[in-house]
Amino acid sequence: MSLQGCYGKYHAGKPICSFCPDSEACSAESPTPEDLLTAAVPALVKGTLDVEQFDLALTLYSGQTFRWGRDTDGWWKGVAYGVVVWLRQEERQLRYACSAASVSTYAGSFEIESFLRWYLRTDEPPRVRVPRPDRHLRRARDRMKGFRFVRQEPWECIISYILSVQAHMGLTKQRIQFLSRILGREVVFQGGRYWTFPPVDQLALLSEGYYRHQKFGWRSKFLPTSIQYVQEVVQSRFSGGASRLGLEDWRAVVDGLLDTPNSGIGLKVAKCIDLFSLDRLFAVPVDTWVRKMAADWYGVEATDAKICQWAEERGGKLAGYKNEYLFAYYRELHAPSLDDRVISFSQSDAPSSVLPYEILES
DNA sequence: GACCAGGAAATGC
DNA sequence: GCATTTCATGGT
Numbered sequence: 097m098s099l100q101g102c103y104g105k106y107h108a109g110k111p112i113c114s115f116c117p118d119s120e121a122c123s124a125e126s127p128t129p130e131d132l133l134t135a136a137v138p139a140l141v142k143g144t145l146d147v148e149q150f151d152l153a154l155t156l157y158s159g160q161t162f163r164w165g166r167d168t169d170g171w172w173k174g175v176a177y178g179v180v181v182w183l184r185q186e187e188r189q190l191r192y193a194c195s196a197a198s199v200s201t202y203a204g205s206f207e208i209e210s211f212l213r214w215y216l217r218t219d220e221p222p223r224v225r226v227p228r229p230d231r232h233l234r235r236a237r238d239r240m241k242g243f244r245f246v247r248q249e250p251w252e253c254i255i256s257y258i259l260s261v262q263a264h265m266g267l268t269k270q271r272i273q274f275l276s277r278i279l280g281r282e283v284v285f286q287g288g289r290y291w292t293f294p295p296v297d298q299l300a301l302l303s304e305g306y307y308r309h310q311k312f313g314w315r316s317k318f319l320p321t322s323i324q325y326v327q328e329v330v331q332s333r334f335s336g337g338a339s340r341l342g343l344e345d346w347r348a349v350v351d352g353l354l355d356t357p358n359s360g361i362g363l364k365v366a367k368c369i370d371l372f373s374l375d376r377l378f379a380v381p382v383d384t385w386v387r388k389m390a391a392d393w394y395g396v397e398a399t400d401a402k403i404c405q406w407a408e409e410r411g412g413k414l415a416g417y418k419n420e421y422l423f424a425y426y427r428e429l430h431a432p433s434l435d436d437r438v439i440s441f442s443q444s445d446a447p448s449s450v451l452p453y454e455i456l457e458s
Numbered sequence: 459g460a461c462c463a464g465g466a467a468a469t470g471c
Numbered sequence: 472g473c474a475t476t477t478c479a480t481g482g483t
Binding site for chain 2: 265268360368384386
């Protein structure tokens, strides 16, 4: 399989590649609203989950994922594990609407409610203990009560955080959405269009030159390196390609990428992948905010590696949660403006400064 | 027009 | 080892 010239049907008013001879025809081929009405509609699975000590907005707004947004109708809308998921929380009830009744993951296949509980960790509230004198951590923990690390797809998480390097979240989100649109599978759900994240073999079709053409910047040279690395692991493991990697396999992949030249994965990105998709809740990613926070609140000024080591030893098994609490609270106090905290609507991707903590009237 | 963005890799000491 | 520089692009 190969791509010839044009890479897809990215409409948004512009052809995706100016050198594509078929770009205009391609745009013309994009589905019209009439087409959507007659397209095959996936299942609509609705229901309600009872949740305790869980806060959906804190969880999805935190910045850990790039594929969720809250729409103006009050629903959180996202794509995870190939399924479109709508969520909204009403006190201790979590309403959901999904495009499939069962979901396939690296940990096996789940019925939808089991999947949601697993993905959102609704039944796994972290028991974070705070040393008596640590007032910052205590306040941060109280502020973030109900937050969870979701179980992201490792493959998507790897690519996402390579793209996130020195780029604002909004831009990273757009780039992930772009890759999904041109190479992912389209799902029409509840009158909207969604795209799943492209599998390894699809992303492997794109070259460094193509990423550069799409203005991915210096990340362009890292993507093919890491994609090829993962592709080779998958191919060596499964000649047929019918099966998929498990959690331990993905952990080995990320550890390997960290030692691979030009993978684009350094300490910080690797820790993000560990924490957000590999169940390594002890991992502490050190970014600019954590660095400032460590210096400001704890008087720790050192290299990123030293700060990471300090935080992980100090935080124990749940160091990742503790760090996330402090990170979020510190950023809340010191972010230059509300613009830094925008979320995106899932459908239009138009930015909004509506905070998820606010109660939406609808 | 600086300055920065949830940094990584190469280079200099 | 640790600090400095370079890398590309978009946003403020």
